[in-house]
Each structure stands twice: as C-alpha cells, then as structure tokens.
C-alpha cells in the first residue's frame with residue numbers, strides 16, 4: 001500500500017520537473033529568437049545592400065565550393081549535360097558583423113531578409129536550363145550570417161549546361177563537360193571568385209550510377225578572367241568533368257558482330273568456284289544482313305558531320321564486302337566453258353587461293369592497326 005503511494009508521488013514529481021524544464025527551454029528559445037530579431041534590426045538599421053562591401057577598394061573575394069551530387073544525364077543529340085549541384089558561396093561583408101549571441105553559431109535569414117543584403121549575383125554563363133530560373137528558385141537558397149560578418153549562401157539546383165562534344169574518336173571518346181560560374185553583374189574589379197574548400201570539393205562522392213555509357217574519370221577546377229568588349233573583364237570559375245565512354249557496350253553490340261560477319265563473308269571462297277549462283281547469293285545475303293545491322297546500330301550513334309572512329313571500322317567493312325563480290329562476277333559463258341575438276345588450276349582458282357590467304361590476313365592486319373591506333377590515341381583499354 002505504502003509502496004504504491006510512493007510510486008505515484010515519484011511519478012508526480014518527475015512529471016513536474018519535466019514540464020518545468022520544457023517551459024524553461026521554451027522560454028529560452030523565445031528569448032534567443034528575440035535576441036536574433038533585435039540583432040537583425042540593429043544590422044539593417046544602417047545597412048543598404050546597394051553597394052558592395054569594401055566599395056571603392058579591393059574586390060570582394062567570393063570563395064566557392066561546388067560539389068556535384070549526381071550527374072543525371074548526358075545528351076549527345078542536344079550536346080548538354082545535366083547534374084545536380086550544391087553550391088556554397090562565402091564572402092565577407094563587414095557591415096553585417098554582430099555581437100556573438102550565446103548558443104548560436106550563425107543567424108539563418110528568411111528570404112525577405114536575404115533580399116536586403118548585398119550578393120554577387122552568381123550565375124552560370126554556359127547554362128541552358130536550371131531549376132534556379134524557375135519559380136521555386138527562392139526556396140532552394142539557404143543564407144547564413146556569422147558574427148564576423150561572413151555570409152554563406154548555399155544553393156542546391158538541377159543544372160543543364162551546354163557541352164561541346166567531339167565524336168572523332170567515338171566510341172573510344174572522352175568528353176569534357178564544364179560548369180562555369182561568375183557574376184552576372186559585377187566586373188572583376190568588384191568581385192573576385194576563387195575555389196574554396198578544395199578538400200570538400202574533391203572528397204565529395206558523385207552518384208553517377210545513372211550513366212549507362214559513361215564513366216566519370218576526373219574533375220578539374222580552374223579560374224579565369226573572361227573579357228567582354230575592350231575593357232570589361234569578369235572573374236569566371238570553371239569545373240571540368242571528364243567523362244569516358246564505356247567500351248564494353250560497343251564491343252558486344254558492334255565490334256564482335258561485325259568481325260563475325262566479315263569472317264562469314266569469306267565462306268564463298270571455299271565454295272567451288274564454278275558455283276557462281278551460290279557464291280553470289282551467299283555474298284549478297286551477308287551484305288544485306290551487314291548493312292541492316294550497321295544501320296540499326298548507327299541509329300544510336302551521335303550524329304556528326306565528320307568521320308567518326310567507328311565509321312572507319314564499319315565503312316571499311318562494307319568496302320571489303322563489295323570488292324569481295326565484284327572479284328568473281330565473271331561472264332556466264334566462261335563459267336560454262338571452264339572444265340570442272342581439271343588438274344591445272346584455272347585463273348579463278350588461283351585468285352581464290354590468293355584470296356583465302358590475303359583476305360583474312362589483311363583483315364586481321366586491319367583490326368590490329370585499327371585497335372592499336374585508336375586505343376593508343378584515346379588512351380583506353382577494353
């Protein structure tokens with residue numbers, strides 16, 4: 001009996017203590033919010049965001065950390081590159097410095113407040129589309145100001161940039177797609193961009209599982225000045241992504257079938273040279289199959305006005321087939337008159353004999369030169 005009363009009493013005391021604690025922390029957080037409001041009021045009383053920090057003096061240093069979260073697509077037909085990026089810009093605006101608020105590392109701004117402070121107006125000069133230009137753009141920024149007056153603006157967006165691709169080495173090509181960023185408003189005498197936390201940039205892992213035909217090999221970061229007109233320069237940052245095409249798909253879809261067809265096309269050489277009809281029909285069938293398979297494979301290839309690496313391979317093949325066919329289109333009269341099973345080799349049999357040796361060895365020589373050359377030029381391995 002007395003134990004029960006004791007338990008009830010204990011429970012009552014515990015709940016009382018907890019509720020007082022919660023009230024205290026609630027009061028505390030309201031107090032902090034008020035303090036933040038007061039601090040912001042103090043800042044904005046004398047702050048006008050029209051002029052850049054350090055106006056008239058040295059350019060504002062904007063330190064940028066750009067991490068690619070994922071590469072969602074690479075389009076050869078549109079020559080563009082879509083990625084999900086996280087952009088963090090840092091700069092110092094001494095006018096925003098405030099006294100430390102205990103328990104708070106930085107103040108997060110609401111979008112109304114953020115509109116009032118100066119910003120470098122960063123944009124992507126080679127952008128095609130970005131989620132920033134859409135209506136929901138405002139919500140994807142997070143603004144923080146630190147007691148020292150440092151401002152951090154972070155943005156997450158889906159960005160599609162132009163990417164000029166060169167298919168001369170296709171399908172052994174490596175494409176370089178860049179993301180450029182700079183100020184849309186301020187010249188290099190006003191803002192100076194530089195790459196920030198390189199460890200964070202290089203250490204970030206990119207999710208590129210969605211790329212069936214490419215493999216990310218490298219990323220390279222640089223800064224440059226771009227000139228506009230005679231005496232205007234802009235500070236531009238560039239992040240290059242090196243994407244290497246995976247060859248295994250083309251090995252299975254193009255190279256192996258092609259090599260097999262070419263070898264099949266040599267079969268007529270082993271058929272009796274007098275059997276013109278059989279030779280021709282087998283040859284024609286193989287040519288038709290070949291051109292059909294080439295054109296269906298070509299549909300998936302990028303279109304370019306110049307000769308691609310793979311055209312050398314498939315084009316050579318067709319030429320070889322046609323020559324193979326023409327070689328023995330002799331006149332029917334001669335076919336009839338040629339003595340079958342004669343001991344002495346006819347001219348046609350001699351040609352066949354030569355061809356049996358020359359065609360395969362020529363073809364393998366071609367394969368050796370082709371793969372040797374292009375693999376060494378593109379620096380790839382199967």
Ligand SMILES: *[C@@H]1O[C@H](CO)[C@@H](O)[C@H](O)[C@H]1NC(C)=O
Pocket residue numbers: 054058059060061
């Ligand atoms: C910007 O960075 C450069 C080089 O690090 C430095 O010399 C310059 O003083 C910085 N400018 C400002 C306004 O802090």
Ligand SMILES: *[C@@H]1O[C@H](CO)[C@@H](O)[C@H](O)[C@H]1NC(C)=O
Pocket residue numbers: 059061192193194
């Ligand atoms: C811009 O920033 C870079 C990197 O901090 C620095 O090396 C360069 O001197 C700066 N340029 C100017 C004009 O301040």
Ligand SMILES: *[C@@H]1O[C@H](CO)[C@@H](O)[C@H](O)[C@H]1NC(C)=O
Pocket residue numbers: 230231
């Ligand atoms: C730009 O350069 C031209 C001559 O090259 C000069 O006449 C002009 O005043 C310059 N403009 C500015 C804004 O410095």
Ligand SMILES: CC(=O)N[C@H]1CO[C@H](CO)[C@@H](O)[C@@H]1O
Pocket residue numbers: 326327328329330346347348349351
């Ligand atoms: C185009 C060509 O070389 N045709 C050859 C076909 O085979 C006969 C065999 O007698 C040759 O004489 C032709 O030159």
